[in-house]
Amino acid sequence: MKTLTITDAKKNLGRWLAAASQGEDIGIVCGADIIALRKVEVESTDYALREYGATPQQVESLEKATDRRHRALKRSGKLVAVTPKQLKAMIG
Numbered sequence: 001m002k003t004l005t006i007t008d009a010k011k012n013l014g015r016w017l018a019a020a021s022q023g024e025d026i027g028i029v030c031g032a033d034i035i036a037l038r039k040v041e042v043e044s045t046d047y048a049l050r051e052y053g054a055t056p057q058q059v060e061s062l063e064k065a066t067d068r069r070h071r072a073l074k075r076s077g078k079l080v081a082v083t084p085k086q087l088k089a090m091i092g
Contacts, residue, residue: 001025003034 002024009016009028020026020037027034048054054062073079082090 001027001034001036003027003029005029 002019004016004026006028016026016037021039023039026037028037048059049056070079
């Protein structure tokens with residue numbers, strides 16, 4: 001494991017994050033502790049649970065409601081597809 005001081009880590013944070021994302025063990029010394037930088041996989045349901053406390057059932061319910069709303073807006077003509085060129089013209 002490569003261990004760094006907070007100062008060293010801050011100087012080259014991008015480098016150390018890239019190394020950690022490639023599987024290298026990187027640790028930052030914080031007082032008497034070493035805090036590890038590691039790549040983690042995050043799924044939308046996992047993120048929703050950790051960030052908002054939402055259960056998988058609540059996420060599924062939200063996905064269904066969003067899909068229903070999307071279809072309704074599309075049917076009503078309030079939701080339309082635009083090209084990047086059209087979007088630029090719309091916003092100025």
